[in-house]
Amino acid sequence: MTIDPRSPFGLLLTAVCIVAFVYLILPILVVVVAPLGDTGYLAFPPQGFTLRWYAAALEDTRYLGGFLTSLRIGVIVALLSTVIGVMAAYGISRYAFPGKALAEALFLSPLILPTLVFAVALSLFFTRTGLLSGDSRLIMGHVIICTPYVIRATLPVLRRFDRTLEEAAQNLGASPLQSFFLILLPVVKTGIVAGCAMAFITSFDEVVLALFLASPGEPTLPVMIYSAVQLGFEPTVAAVSGLLVLLTCVFMVIYQLLGIARQE
Structure with missing residues (x-):
């Protein structure tokens, strides 16, 4: 059904969309402009104009170090979560076995567990057992909470996948492993990429687990921002957040330009 944008309902729907868009974007705009x-x-609208707070944020090596630490951990977590999540989603969608529903529920259970409770439990577990150390603890914790996002993103795509494509490839001489990498993965890559992106964003932005498990000598960027806010919300902290927003916008523009280039 097509809605005429000039009809009363179309105008109402357009107004609702505009209000929702402004509601979502305005807080982000305040962070960037303040x-x-x-x-x-911090004041909004800003009084005067200066770039010294953004310059101070760029010159502060602590924030740069925290950003690089978060970036490194986020990439590792995203890759590990994607591999584990895709394998789990493939097994759940492809095979029938006793306790299948229970296994799916267990994989997704970290989504409903409060992060603070999970962080305390992991901290006690690693302290008592002595397993892992440094960033490995934080990576393991992030993998546990990020893998369910990959499963949720890839499982519906795998369930809709036409298995006859794999069967046709195997009839033409492809091995099961070749059909998996050459047929299945390219078809469901959108779900895999979405799950990997969600895992990276979740890991990069997570602060509770990082407070309990991160290495004291290499805190992540969210931990540094959280600690700075506790001492007083200075413009430099907002400038760091604004730089993250601007960096995200740059990546979004590049992604859109690459998509347009591929279509052409």
């Missing part, structure tokens, strides 16, 4: 003020505190 550090441009010339005052020593």
Whole structure:
């Protein structure tokens, strides 16, 4: 059904969309614009204009180190979570075995467990057992909470996959492993990429587990921002958040340009 944008319902729907868009974007806009003020505190609209807070954020090696640590951990977690999540989703969608529903529920259970409770439990577990150390603890914790996002993103795509494509490839001489990598993965790559992106974003932005499990000598960027906010919300902290928003926008624009280039 096509809705005429000039009809009363179409105009109402357009207005609702605009209000929702402004509601979502305005807080982000405040974070980006507020550090441009010339005052020593945050104000919106900003009073005066200066880039010194953004310059201070770029010159502060602590934030750069935290960003690189979060980036490194996020990439590792995203890769591990994607491999584990795709394998789990493939097994759940492809095979019938006793306790299949229970296995799926267990894989997804970290989504409903409060992160604080999970962080305390993992901290006690690693302390008592002595397993892993440094960033390995945080990576393991992030993998546990990020894998369910990969499963949720890939499982519906795998269930809709036409298995006759694999059968046709195997009839033409492809091995099961070749049909998996050459036929199945390219078809369901959108779900896999979405799950990997969700895992990276979740890991990069997670702060509770990082507070309990991160190495004291290499805190992640969310932990540094959280600690700085506890001492006082200075414009430099907002500038760091604004830089993250701008960096995300740059990646989104590049992704859209690459998509347009591929279509052409």
